[in-house]
Amino acid sequence: MVSHKNVLKFLYLFTFILLSSQSFSETITFKGLVLSDFWIKKVIANNNITAGYIKIENKNEKNERLISLVSDFSKRIEIHDMYIKNNVMIMKHLEQGVLIKSKSQLDFKPGSLHIMFIDLTKSLKKTKLHKVKFNFENAGSIVVNMPIMDKRKKSNEKKKHHHH
């Protein structure tokens, strides 16, 4: 016979495994917006800057705009776009935020659109999730718990061109 205690032990273990695997399976649905695959890149050495990524799908009839972001671990957060112009990598601060068209998905990803955390005030532990508040023009604000990763997991990586 399986005792109650053992079942509880098993559940705790199971929960622990789920939490420690830090999968990308978490998806947040918020007022017609679907947020997924969100993560922050592990801070390199003594840098006090890092980047974050997310996929935002807008299922609404109306266009949406991500206006700004706030966290308690960096003094500033900017939305940046990155592209090559005349063989030079250009990083552009999108001061008006970024448009997410109706019925479309916007991908923040390495080498492209990204969230820039500037002047980090805390060390970002890999074992913790880090709260970042996303402010949208229509949907309002939502706090997302973002994990720290070395890089995006292979299983989620689509074939893409690399720009160096």
Ligand SMILES: [Cu+2]
């Ligand atoms: Cu940047």
